[in-house]
Amino acid sequence: MPKGEVAERQFVRFSRLQRILHICMIVSFITLALTGLTLKFSYTKWAALLSHLLGGFENAGYIHRSAAVVMFGVFITHLADLYKLKKREHSSWFAMIFGPGSMVPDRRDLAELVATLKWFVGQGKRPAYGRWTYWEKFDYFAVFWGIAVIGSTGLTLWFPVFFTRFIPGSFLNVATIIHSDEALLATGFIFTVHFFNTHLRPEKFPMDITVFTGRMALEELKRDKPREYEALVASGKLEEKMEEAYPAIVTRTIRAFAWVALAVGFSIVLWIVYAVLFAYR
Amino acid sequence: MAETKVVRRPSRAGLSIVVATLLSAVFSLLLLERPARAADQPGAECLACHGDKTTTTTRAGKTVSLYVDGKKFATSVHASFGCTGCHADLEGKDFPHEKPARVNCGTCHATEQEQHNRSLHGKAIARGDTLAPRCVNCHGNHDIVPVKDARSAVAPLKVPFVCGQCHREGTTVSRNRPIPQDNILENYSESIHGEALLKKGLSVAPNCATCHTAHLILPHTDPASSINRRNIAATCTKCHSQIEVVHRKTIRGELWEKQANVLPACPDCHQPHKIRNVFYAQGMADADCMRCHADEKLRRARDGQSMYVNLSEVNHSRHSEEPGRLRNVACSQCHSEVNASHVRPCETITHKVDCTACHDEIGKLYAASIHGQLNGKNDPNAPTCKECHGTHGILGKLDPQSRTFATHVPELCARCHREGQKAAVRYTGLQHEIIGNYTESIHGTLLKNGLTVTATCTSCHTAHQILPRTDPASSVNANNVPTTCGKCHHGIEQQFENSIHSKRVSGFSKPLPVCNDCHTAHAIHRTDENSFRLNVMATCGRCHEQIAKTYFETYHGKVSRLGYTKAAKCYDCHGAHDILAVADPRSHLSRANVAATCGKCHAGATRRFAGYLTHATHHDPRKYPFLFYTFWGMTTLLLVTFVVGGLHTLLWLPRAFQMRRELRAAEAEAVAALEAAASKESPDA
Numbered sequence: 031m032p033k034g035e036v037a038e039r040q041f042v043r044f045s046r047l048q049r050i051l052h053i054c055m056i057v058s059f060i061t062l063a064l065t066g067l068t069l070k071f072s073y074t075k076w077a078a079l080l081s082h083l084l085g086g087f088e089n090a091g092y093i094h095r096s097a098a099v100v101m102f103g104v105f106i107t108h109l110a111d112l113y114k115l116k117k118r119e120h121s122s123w124f125a126m127i128f129g130p131g132s133m134v135p136d137r138r139d140l141a142e143l144v145a146t147l148k149w150f151v152g153q154g155k156r157p158a159y160g161r162w163t164y165w166e167k168f169d170y171f172a173v174f175w176g177i178a179v180i181g182s183t184g185l186t187l188w189f190p191v192f193f194t195r196f197i198p199g200s201f202l203n204v205a206t207i208i209h210s211d212e213a214l215l216a217t218g219f220i221f222t223v224h225f226f227n228t229h230l231r232p233e234k235f236p237m238d239i240t241v242f243t244g245r246m247a248l249e250e251l252k253r254d255k256p257r258e259y260e261a262l263v264a265s266g267k268l269e270e271k272m273e274e275a276y277p278a279i280v281t282r283t284i285r286a287f288a289w290v291a292l293a294v295g296f297s298i299v300l301w302i303v304y305a306v307l308f309a310y311r
Numbered sequence: 312m313a314e315t316k317v318v319r320r321p322s323r324a325g326l327s328i329v330v331a332t333l334l335s336a337v338f339s340l341l342l343l344e345r346p347a348r349a350a351d352q353p354g355a356e357c358l359a360c361h362g363d364k365t366t367t368t369t370r371a372g373k374t375v376s377l378y379v380d381g382k383k384f385a386t387s388v389h390a391s392f393g394c395t396g397c398h399a400d401l402e403g404k405d406f407p408h409e410k411p412a413r414v415n416c417g418t419c420h421a422t423e424q425e426q427h428n429r430s431l432h433g434k435a436i437a438r439g440d441t442l443a444p445r446c447v448n449c450h451g452n453h454d455i456v457p458v459k460d461a462r463s464a465v466a467p468l469k470v471p472f473v474c475g476q477c478h479r480e481g482t483t484v485s486r487n488r489p490i491p492q493d494n495i496l497e498n499y500s501e502s503i504h505g506e507a508l509l510k511k512g513l514s515v516a517p518n519c520a521t522c523h524t525a526h527l528i529l530p531h532t533d534p535a536s537s538i539n540r541r542n543i544a545a546t547c548t549k550c551h552s553q554i555e556v557v558h559r560k561t562i563r564g565e566l567w568e569k570q571a572n573v574l575p576a577c578p579d580c581h582q583p584h585k586i587r588n589v590f591y592a593q594g595m596a597d598a599d600c601m602r603c604h605a606d607e608k609l610r611r612a613r614d615g616q617s618m619y620v621n622l623s624e625v626n627h628s629r630h631s632e633e634p635g636r637l638r639n640v641a642c643s644q645c646h647s648e649v650n651a652s653h654v655r656p657c658e659t660i661t662h663k664v665d666c667t668a669c670h671d672e673i674g675k676l677y678a679a680s681i682h683g684q685l686n687g688k689n690d691p692n693a694p695t696c697k698e699c700h701g702t703h704g705i706l707g708k709l710d711p712q713s714r715t716f717a718t719h720v721p722e723l724c725a726r727c728h729r730e731g732q733k734a735a736v737r738y739t740g741l742q743h744e745i746i747g748n749y750t751e752s753i754h755g756t757l758l759k760n761g762l763t764v765t766a767t768c769t770s771c772h773t774a775h776q777i778l779p780r781t782d783p784a785s786s787v788n789a790n791n792v793p794t795t796c797g798k799c800h801h802g803i804e805q806q807f808e809n810s811i812h813s814k815r816v817s818g819f820s821k822p823l824p825v826c827n828d829c830h831t832a833h834a835i836h837r838t839d840e841n842s843f844r845l846n847v848m849a850t851c852g853r854c855h856e857q858i859a860k861t862y863f864e865t866y867h868g869k870v871s872r873l874g875y876t877k878a879a880k881c882y883d884c885h886g887a888h889d890i891l892a893v894a895d896p897r898s899h900l901s902r903a904n905v906a907a908t909c910g911k912c913h914a915g916a917t918r919r920f921a922g923y924l925t926h927a928t929h930h931d932p933r934k935y936p937f938l939f940y941t942f943w944g945m946t947t948l949l950l951v952t953f954v955v956g957g958l959h960t961l962l963w964l965p966r967a968f969q970m971r972r973e974l975r976a977a978e979a980e981a982v983a984a985l986e987a988a989a990s991k992e993s994p995d996a
Binding site: 082088091202211253 | 346869872920923941963
């Protein structure tokens with residue numbers, strides 16, 4: 031940015047904590063995927079190589095559990111953040127869950143889904159999405175579901191002696207299948223559908239870094255979330271949400287990190303496809 | 312008949328005879344009080360002349376006495392036959408008669424006569440050798456008494472002198488006839504036999520005839536001779552029965568008689584005629600051999616092979632003297648068949664050295680072994696004793712310098728069994744790189760470090776009983792392998808013999824694994840090495856195919872496949888050598904023991920924890936319905952999610968591209984508008 035020129039002011043979509051949590055989640059998620067899939071696809075050469083690179087299976091196990099701890103940390107921090115949000119901005123949990131800006135899907139989301147599908151097939155205009163679209167809400171709760179399912183089975187497998195005081199030993203076998211298949215679902219979904227929906231859409235190609243910077247151009251807000259924009263303008267709170275854009279060096283660094291995450295994610299997808307379709311035994 | 316004639320004669324013949332007869336009768340009556348015997352005096356008629364010491368005749372110009380001692384004849388064994396009993400041709404002849412024909416003892420003593428005829432003495436007579444002894448030369452003539460009578464010329468005590476008449480130094484016979492031995496009588500009289508007989512009067516001690524026989528005396532070269540190599544043992548053992556017990560315990564006594572060529576014969580050690588009751592250095596002195604064989608340039612004419620013998624090598628060998636042991640083995644004890652009477656005593660050797668003469672038990676083992684079998688077929692590749700043990704410098708296996716010392720054994724066998732060598736080339740089995748594998752094995756490593764009690768080739772294959780694995784008698788036959796390994800690994804063998812893999816326990820007829828099926832034969836490694844731990848599933852999986860496959864579908868198997876050695880392997884749960892059916896209460900996996908088994912790794916493991924299915928698969932709806940339906944439930948969830956998500960994205964794509972185009976167009980428009988505005992403003996500026 032040339033000196034003296036006033037920096038562009040951008041709309042702030044994500045708080046600093048949310049951005050940090052997302053980065054932590056990326057790191058822990060990719061780590062969990064890599065270390066976990068070596069075990070799931072232990073019959074591929076890739077798995078053996080990766081396990082070796084990670085310092086042997088035992089090391090990979092430590093890394094996997096460390097990353098899991100980070101993931102739990104992210105989850106708990108987010109819940110705490112939600113609690114603070116409720117105290118700060120909402121009178122009650124009910125108000126927060128069913129009020130505007132909530133992540134919980136409502137009737138309008140269903141209507142927008144139908145409208146969107148119509149738009150896809152040329153039977154209407156693009157719906158005027160609000161702060162959270164239905165696919166964003168789906169992704170959000172998919173993480174909740176994933177944490178619940180993968181986290182609980184993962185803990186069971188981490189402490190089998192303790193948990194078999196309450197459940198039969200053969201449930202460990204069941205837990206193994208659920209843990210690994212749900213993980214496969216999570217990685218497969220995140221590295222394809224989520225990547226496309228939120229980062230790789232042609233109109234945003236090569237990537238949308240809003241989730242890292244927390245900021246988006248006002249034009250983009252107007253175009254992507256017209257309903258939110260209008261609501262902000264109407265309430266006169268738009269200016270509160272505007273902040274200076276990050277200098278170019280920050281965005282370049284962020285892009286570099288995002289590229290790495292993307293590359294790893296796609297590699298994992300290729301590996302999964304190879305392991306499931308061509309090397310399955 | 313003779314007596315009746317004597318009685319009748321006075322009436323017809325002269326008075327003088329009657330007077331003489333009466334006088335002698337009266338004399339006998341008066342002085343000897345034996346009138347009856349006097350009247351029956353045998354040959355009295357003949358003694359009338361021959362009883363006179365002055366009776367002589369002239370033969371070939373020599374005066375020969377014709378005196379016969381009537382008294383001696385009367386006590387002789389032949390007295391009852393009278394004179395004409397032997398001198399049959401004089402029967403009824405008038406006096407003075409002509410020279411009687413030679414007495415034929417064979418008329419009565421047919422066997423002895425026949426033997427004598429066949430003997431070297433008899434043959435010499437037939438040749439006309441005047442020095443050859445006839446019956447009378449040994450037995451005497453008119454005074455022959457039973458052999459047991461001390462007066463007999465051939466009484467045991469006298470035999471040496473009878474024979475010694477000719478067979479001693481200086482006699483015509485010893486000077487003019489080829490007798491192999493010298494100083495015979497002298498040597499004999501100094502020998503233990505001679506001493507017993509002559510000095511101690513032990514009449515059962517052997518005299519000449521005991522060994523040479525009385526009448527069938529033959530040269531030792533004659534196969535029928537009692538002193539031939541083939542027969543000498545039988546001859547000596549007439550008295551020295553069970554002498555082989557007194558000798559080295561390994562000597563095969565019966566060989567002395569059956570296969571005399573492979574053994575040193577008695578006289579090889581105990582010189583004929585000089586026999587002492589101490590061990591002789593040798594019959595043939597080593598020094599005699601070394602006269603020629605000490606020459607380093609000595610070559611065999613036939614093929615130029617060196618015949619040099621390094622005496623110092625021999626002297627430091629197992630067969631030389633050892634402190635506290637009498638082991639001084641002479642050249643001729645191994646190189647038997649030498650003949651000391653030859654200028655080159657070794658020229659009579661016809662067989663190679665046969666170690667089994669002394670090393671009898673080992674020889675039997677060797678002959679049955681594959682090496683021995685090949686040798687029996689004259690296979691040029693077959694190793695014989697010397698191939699492994701060497702020859703003159705042979706050392707005991709406990710001597711660190713020995714070729715058969717534990718640390719040298721693998722290299723010794725490697726000379727033939729290393730890849731590419733003659734034994735390895737003809738071998739058709741599955742074992743390869745035997746030497747290399749052994750050297751890197753736990754046994755080989757320990758041996759390299761000098762641990763001599765570790766297993767070498769011979770520990771498992773035996774030294775002399777080597778047989779192919781397929782032979783039921785082989786030490787490495789599957790049925791014998793546990794015993795073979797158990798020689799050292801006794802505790803493990805005991806465990807194994809009580810395990811399900813033991814035929815005795817399982818009662819299976821099909822082949823069951825033995826030590827080498829899991830540990831390999833030659834490349835045996837420590838079981839705590841990663842390579843062993845990680846390969847054991849494949850090893851067990853050779854038989855337990857399905858169970859090994861499903862193992863790899865569960866946690867332990869997956870991490871093992873990634874090279875994690877700590878995860879439980881087959882034997883960590885099932886046990887290694889003490890493996891038993893899970894249903895067996897003694898099994899590590901029985902209801903009572905399974906929690907403790909899991910607890911080895913999973914501290915605090917309970918029976919319920921042990922309910923984890925270590926060989927589960929989600930492909931078997933009957934055996935593991937839980938897993939099967941969980942798997943397919945999850946897979947369905949996966950597929951639905953991906954299909955919905957994927958469709959949503961695919962449908963979105965066209966619109967997304969459309970939006971991208973519109974955006975670019977709008978941007979371009981905005982830029983153009985901006986530029987237009989700029990160009991409008993610029994003239995004002």
